[in-house]
Amino acid sequence: MTYQNYSLDQLRAIDNAHHLHPFTDHKDLRAAGTRVVVSAEGPFVYDTEGNEILDAMAGLWCVNAGYGREELVEAATAQMRELPYYNSFFRCTTPTPTLLSQKLAEISPGNINQVFYGSSGSESNDTALRLVRHYWALEGRPEKNIVISRNWAYHGSTIAGTSLGGMEAMHAQLYGAVPNIRHVMCPYAYENAEPGESDHDFGLRAAKAVEDAILEAGAENVAAFIGEPIQGAGGVKIPPASYWPEIQRICEKYDVLLMLDEVITGYGRTGEWFAAQSMNIKPDTITTAKGLTSGYQPLSALLVGDRIANTLVEKGGEFYHGYTYSGHPVACAVALKNIEIIEREGLIDRVREDTGPYLGDALKAGLGDHPLVGEIRTCGLLAAVEIVRDKSTRERFQPAGSAPVVIRDHAIASGIMMRAVMDTMIMSPPLIWTRETVDMAVERIGKALDLAQADLATT
């Protein structure tokens, strides 16, 4: 059965009748209907009406190698033929997760040599939380189990992921978070720096909030700090350069483990395999997913540092945790091929040396003076555009978050898929973008901003 047997109206009606969507107001959705995306190639996606849309979000921050990769299809097909599934419980393994683990150990920071698989970033963060607590219990310190996180963090939608995350709206629907998780301010200078405070000083102050939380809880009770190197879903909040080295120093000082969530930043987005390398920090765990398979298969990998892994091996005792699809052979085959493509085509070097800096320059040159644009910030192929009513005072449009939605709708109509997070427009394009693709994006965003400005002026 293929979708071609159905008209667009039929597909929409069926979707309305039966499909509950993630992060969606279903009353709204039922009224507005869905955009049906049916195919994709390179940097573009196509809907049933034949619209070609430049996908500046790489799906959902994941299609790093771009669409239409026949090699990934072949890798999946060959693996499905040979061995579509077997588990890695009960002293078993299969070849692809084994070889993928070796490859991930090779490309990750030097202190990381072990991998635990899941199917999603959320699952992987559940694993990470359980693992760090298990680590301290094995070390004879089960009371050291508090985890410090940050406001606006996104760590997934499971109960643990939501509890770790710092999204107020999600917490409000949690009705009972995982205990012993505390949240502190995030390093978001555009809104939180004091007038006249330098980026450097603000970064140190934001890190100090973590130290204060550790001291308040008592370092003997704190297991770990968790953070995304760049907060993605929270609005591509790029911390000042002073922040992460200071976080590392604080974690070392109080013997608190450092957990990085690189579900977005992993696999090349910041111009290195991992942002830990871009920022020169040594985490104890790195949560990864998305770009690991470029989204062609659901797969997550928790990269585990030697400190934790050594304790697991030396102390022994079963870690009562795992998923049916941990180390799924087909997903791991696709990941291996995906990493091979990224390496072979030099995509990460290109982001670091060419397209990443070019994206920052082109956005600033093309859009920086636009009346709606308060700030543009980028790191590698991650970008944020702050939307303001008044550039000099940084006053926002009311109600909060309303203006970027207008811009997003114009952006899609102008042929570019972007996302609106509160008062920020964000981008996370595939690593295959070239200078020409960047230019096309800037032009389309500029058009959307102009159209939105006309609308907003009348509201």
Ligand code: PMP
């Ligand atoms: N962590 C981060 C930083 C993420 O951005 C996401 C997803 N956007 C997740 C975790 C959760 O991943 P998943 O949706 O695959 O569960």
